[in-house]
Amino acid sequence: MAKGFVAINVERCKGCGFCVEFCPTRVLTLSSAFNTKGYHPPNVMAAEKCSGCDLCGMYCPDFAIFGARYAR
Amino acid sequence: MSEQTLEIPCNIPADAVNPVEPFLRMDRMPHIWCPGCGIGTTVNCFTRALIDSHANLDKVAIVSGIGCTGRVAGYANLDSFHTTHGRAIPFATGLKLANPELQVVVYSGDGDLFAIGGNHFIHAARRNMDLKVICVNNLTYAMTGGQTAPTTPSKVISATNPYGVFEPAFNLVALAEAAGASYVARWTTFHVKQLSRSMEEVLRKKGFCFIEVISPCPTLYQRRNKMGDGLDTMKYYKQASKIRHGAPTAECDLTKSGEIVVGKFVDRDRPSYFEMLNSQMTETLGDRYAEPEVMCEQC
Ligand SMILES: Cc1ncc(C[n+]2csc(CCOP(=O)(O)OP(=O)(O)O)c2C)c(N)n1
Ligand code: SF4
């Protein structure tokens, strides 16, 4: 069971790839699909590895993604 | 988008919100910053610092000049003022003097703070005015098209130096230290944790505090210099940065593609502007001097 989750606002993303590159547990990958502005948003490929550390949220210049730990 | 890629296989609690959102004027989103621009990343770090420092948000004011970075004041859901170009520090100084209990943060670009506003910067530091200055240094005048700024390293190609910059650049951390700043640190947008910790530290510290954040401007700086996009720049920051707390600031010059020394360089206590004012006036006027009525508890 994952310790945390990551939430993505696909339409706000500009496809910079910061979140994908700097996620310490490699939860994310850039999708091959486009959002309506023509950017490739991230996709969750390994949800079970997400610690909810929110590093993706700290990096995202477009406020399009964040992570959090599940309340226990 | 296909349904498949939109489906996010985590259980997201219904009440989950991005921690940055309460600090933004969401009606003004999306912002104008380009893909891979670092300014938004610094805003995330600043909001995490506000959360962690338990700052009273009714007492935090944010002042920007003009430029891409200057937009921060317009997006922050705090008392904020977007001043004219270069004048963030004089405006902030007036705000602080009139309302000493306010925590006044100046958030602006390298051009704004060190070219047109450079004079204000050195004097606010000299006076140890209680301001927290955050400079997003993208090494150029981004908003106006990528002209050479006083921070642009030599050899860089810019809109105004198409054959390469030949003038020496300011070393901002050395300048801040020499002018008298109480706190001086430099990070890059790769160092999100360290940057937000530094921001938290200055929110708790009195006196003139300065944080330089090296940040990508892929559109006007990296592209012209064939340095790739925002992500390539972030990878460069990761690979080229050396954390050296307490390093002599004179050794922290930036170059086009060399090492970036980051860390906290200065953390000292000097009497603040208010303390110097009050002690001088008390010494000369004695009982005839009354301290200004509203005084910040930390001054
Ligand atoms: C008095 C005045 N002079 C010049 C300008 C044009 N101008 C607007 S932004 C800017 C420079 C911005 O550079 P910087 O402060 O580094 O911000 P950035 O866009 O790089 O974040 C200049 C010269 C202006 N708006 N006002
Ligand atoms: S919260 Fe942390 S572990 Fe989860 S996706 Fe974001 S960066 Fe990766």
Ligand code: SF4
């Ligand atoms: S960091 Fe933000 S803008 Fe960049 S790819 Fe990830 S979600 Fe998109």
Ligand code: SF4
């Ligand atoms: S021009 Fe440069 S600094 Fe301005 S928003 Fe675009 S990338 Fe950022």
Ligand SMILES: [Mg+2]
């Ligand atoms: Mg700039």
